Amino acid sequence: MIIGFKTEVKVNKNRCLLLAKHAGTARHAWNQGLALCSELLKHNRANPEDKIKFPTAIDLHKWLVASIKVSCPWYYEVSKCVGQYALRHLSDAFRSFFKKTKGFPNFKKKGRNDSFTLDGSIYIDHRKVKVPIIGWLKTYEQLPQGLKPKSVTISRQADRWFISFKIEIETHSTPKAVDFVGVDLGIVHLATLSTGEVFNGAKSYKKSEFKLARMQWLNRHKQIGSANHRKAKLKIARLHRRIGNIRKDTLHKITTHISKNHAVIGIEDLNVSGMMANHKLAKAIADVGFYEFRRQLEYKRHLYGSKLVIVDRFYPSSKTCSNCGIKKESLSLSERMFKCEHCGMTCDRDLNASLNLEKAARSVVSVCGLGSADASRMKQEEDVSNC
Template identity: 80%
Template sequence: MILGFKTQLKVNQKQQIVLAQHAGTARHAYNQGLALCKEVLKHNRANPDDKIKFPSAIDLHKWLVASIKVSCPWYYEVSKCVGQYALRNLSDAFKCFFKKVKGFPNFKKKGRNDSFTLDGSIHVDHRRVKVPVIGWIKTYERLPHVIKPKSVTVSRQADSWFISFKIEVEPSHSPKPVDFVGVDLGINHLATLSTGEVFDGAKSYKKYKKKLARMQWLNRRKQIGSANHRKATQSVAKLHLKVANIRKDTLHKITTHISKNHVVIGIEDLNLSGMMANRKLAKAIADMGFYEFRRQLEYKTHLYGSKLVVVDRFYPSSKTCSNCGTKKESLSLKERVFICEHCHFECDRDLNASINLKQAARLVVSACGLDSADTSRLKQEENISNC
């Protein structure tokens, strides 16, 4: 199984300058290629009878060597892979645009998502990595044992530099104490399991909201382009990174626990774009990280030998009684306790929904030809697809 590994680099001031030069060169090559592509599209739109072939990644690199590198000799101070991968990423962005998967590519701005990719002579040691031109770079943590990655990507977040590459790991098939479990996501509690376990979210943005607003207010009062404005902007970015790291750490701990201890996990296919349209709940939903929760579960279930069943979003898990199956016509968000009018069953709203998701996951497994007694074989079976 191929996974991505990302860790922070321990760089000195000289290495920071070299890394910034590589990121700046990649950004310049990307922007120059994007400007040329926009001119080609503009020409083809104005002259439909005299169309020019849209440039590929190879065409863009040939043009970069012939036209741009001649007037910009600082391109030769960094690795040649920087411009190649930048133009390759631009070509992939246009392919997604033409397929209507993503929007039109935008110009990159300095200090926002700075990154570059390198390949060639790359060596990974215990706590350091050797990359072309830059040399050995130390890391804060011990690196996994890999033979030799084909390429690495170096990125910057706030004032920290990170390196990422692909590693191959063997899936774990350890025994799990629980066969089926339903997971209901919410705002009060991030995850409520059908077993009764409740996991609270980090709510890191809510914790640092006032401090972040204060720092942003102070940043607005500084002159744009000054040293104080640059320092204040970096402080805001560091706080944003801290908030994101706290949220990711909480999500990783919860999803790892769920994946390691349950064979079949049932969750609901939430309409996150529709939920985010609610201006009263959008901030709280984003602070919980529902999308990241599902994304981590999708690959960790493969990693730890469990299965993820995604129940249809129109399945009324909250309105259905988990005891008798009676469905309510309406259920407001204020009602935190589910009370069935048919069998007088009382249960916590989120717990009731998680039990219904567990039952739905059991039905999917039965439809695939396996009984509940055969769930121990799920780690060897591959006939259950992610629904």
């Protein structure tokens, strides 16, 4: 299985300046290409009879060499791969936009998500990586041996630089303590399992919200571009990085535990983007990380030999009684206990939903006969009947 490997690199002042030059060149190439593509789209809308063919990544790079590099000699101070990959990523972004899977690409700003990609002669030693132009970069941890990645991506978070590349690892099936489990995601408790286990989210943003607001409030009147303004921005970026790291650490621990110890996992296909439209719950939903939870489960099931069943988002897991199967007409978010008027069962709302998700996972496996195959995304009502 091929996964991504990311680690921090040690950089001094000179290396940090060289990495920043590469990131700035990649950002400039992206913005120039995006400006050209935007003008072409405007021209094609205004002149439908005189349409110009939309450029590919190769066309954009030829235009960059002929028009931009002539007036920007600092392009030759960095690797040629920087502009090539930036335009290739821009072409992929427009392809996703035309397929309506993502929005229109945005212009990049200095200091936000700075990154660039390199390929060519890349060598990996025990604790260092050699990349073109830049040379050897030392790391803080031991690197996988026997690898020759085709490309590496170097990115910056606050004042730290990270390098990432793809590695191939062997999957291994771990012994499972539970055959079937349903996982219900929520804000009060991040994950409630049908076995009765409850995992709480880190809620790192909520814990650091006052400190972050204080730092941003103190930075409001500092002159933009001054030394004090840069120092304050760096402190804010470090706090954002800490908030994100705490959230990722908690999600990794929970998803690894679930994938290692449960054979078949049933989880609901939540419409996270639609839920984020609710301004009253958007901050809390983003703080716990619903989408990241599911993304980690989807690739960790291959690592540890478990199966994942994605239940249809319209399946009424919260409104259905897990004991008798009777569906309630309405259930508000303030009702934390589920009370069935038919059989009289009373239990926690999230636990009841997880029990229903476990039943849904069992029905999918039994009807479709998945066996050792992976349970892919399928709808509870339509896909099961078509199997």
